[in-house]
Amino acid sequence: MRISYSQCQAYQTCPQLYKLQYVDRIPVPATADLHFGSAVHEALHFMYDPQHLKLPSVEQVVEAFMAAWRARQAEVPEEQQQSYFEQGVLMLQRHYQSHSRREQGRYTAATEQFFSIPFDGEHRLTGRIDRVDVLPDKGLEVVDYKTSRRMPPQNVMARDAQLAIYRMAADALYPGREATTALLYVFHDYEMRLTQTPEFLAEKQDEIRDVIAGIQAQDFEPRPGSHCDWCSYRPHCQLYRAPVLPENLREVDIAALLREYADLYAREKSAGRRLELVKQEICQYLDRCQTERVEEGGYVAERRKWKRPAAWDEQRLRELLAPMGLWDKVTQVSSAAVRELLKSRQLPRETKRAVESAATYSEVQQLRVRPVASPEDEEIEE
Numbered sequence: 001m002r003i004s005y006s007q008c009q010a011y012q013t014c015p016q017l018y019k020l021q022y023v024d025r026i027p028v029p030a031t032a033d034l035h036f037g038s039a040v041h042e043a044l045h046f047m048y049d050p051q052h053l054k055l056p057s058v059e060q061v062v063e064a065f066m067a068a069w070r071a072r073q074a075e076v077p078e079e080q081q082q083s084y085f086e087q088g089v090l091m092l093q094r095h096y097q098s099h100s101r102r103e104q105g106r107y108t109a110a111t112e113q114f115f116s117i118p119f120d121g122e123h124r125l126t127g128r129i130d131r132v133d134v135l136p137d138k139g140l141e142v143v144d145y146k147t148s149r150r151m152p153p154q155n156v157m158a159r160d161a162q163l164a165i166y167r168m169a170a171d172a173l174y175p176g177r178e179a180t181t182a183l184l185y186v187f188h189d190y191e192m193r194l195t196q197t198p199e200f201l202a203e204k205q206d207e208i209r210d211v212i213a214g215i216q217a218q219d220f221e222p223r224p225g226s227h228c229d230w231c232s233y234r235p236h237c238q239l240y241r242a243p244v245l246p247e248n249l250r251e252v253d254i255a256a257l258l259r260e261y262a263d264l265y266a267r268e269k270s271a272g273r274r275l276e277l278v279k280q281e282i283c284q285y286l287d288r289c290q291t292e293r294v295e296e297g298g299y300v301a302e303r304r305k306w307k308r309p310a311a312w313d314e315q316r317l318r319e320l321l322a323p324m325g326l327w328d329k330v331t332q333v334s335s336a337a338v339r340e341l342l343k344s345r346q347l348p349r350e351t352k353r354a355v356e357s358a359a360t361y362s363e364v365q366q367l368r369v370r371p372v373a374s375p376e377d378e379e380i381e382e
């Protein structure tokens with residue numbers, strides 16, 4: 001099969017999202033951020049296009065952005081159009097300035113470079129690289145543009161699968177050339193350069209294999225989470241479809257139940273925080289009186305103190321208990337550790353399934369009730 005980074009990312013976020021987007025191909029309107037990102041990408045593509053004999057002027061780059069933005073702005077809510085426009089012009093002017101400081105001898109070899117490279121024999125990895133630069137030492141730098149305001153922490157960027165795929169593409173397209181990768185956050189005018197180790201690439205390849213196996217097995221279970229809040233496919237998702245209301249349920253005032261639950265939950269949380277503060281103040285009072293008991297106003301407080309282990313020195317425990325044959329009594333499979341292992345993507349898909357089937361399951365119901373978010377509250381993914 002052919003698979004791109006965007007498809008991998010969609011599947012890893014939520015298999016149901018992948019299905020709605022790439023299997024059912026349900027059309028959804030592009031977000032304002034997406035239109036804005038495309039216009040900035042077009043302007044940068046124009047700026048770095050290697051077919052130009054010389055670098056276009058900053059005015060020409062801004063003009064390219066304005067033309068791309070004009071073609072799209074009708075799709076963006078009117079009250080946001082001006083701020084997106086101004087932000088785009090500012091970003092590009094700032095980027096143009098820092099471009100003039102880039103090292104001598106560096107030049108762009110390609111922009112918007114399409115690739116389709118073999119993966120594991122029967123599959124192909126596809127995509128489009130924003131820019132490929134040749135460095136003064138003749139090495140390559142593969143650059144991907146990001147136009148969102150949000151910049152993830154460096155350790156998250158460093159583990160980005162997108163750049164791993166681009167690195168594999170660069171190795172295949174330019175054999176024998178040393179390639180590094182970079183994420184350019186245009187809004188912040190910050191470029192983070194990354195070099196992928198063979199181990200990291202192997203780990204990302206395993207993740208891609210895992211995704212391919214899931215898609216081929218048609219495993220499209222919804223994976224709900226905070227990403228559902230900005231998911232454009234929510235109206236089509238099996239988890240969010242309006243429930244079919246049987247006749248005899250019409251007398252249940254579900255709106256009142258939801259309101260009451262959300263209200264009680266909020267009060268319980270704030271009472272919990274206040275309870276902890278009041279407890280600390282009473283304990284401080286007892287400390288200052290050097291007592292463990294106080295009686296006032298018809299109430300009595302008595303304090304008991306004891307120590308409970310927070311962590312064990314495992315090696316020391318083993319030395320003590322193993323000779324007595326008691327070590328096995330205290331070592332148990334830690335459910336949390338197994339869950340971490342399953343989440344870590346270190347296991348091949350089949351082993352993962354086998355490990356999952358080695359557990360017995362009891363049903364847990366988690367209920368989260370909160371006010372429905374207004375569109376302004378939504379986080380938008382680029």
Ligand code: SF4
Pocket residue numbers: 013014015016017020222223224225227228231232233234237238239240
């Ligand atoms: S709403 Fe959530 S669970 Fe449904 S498809 Fe979107 S991300 Fe997946």
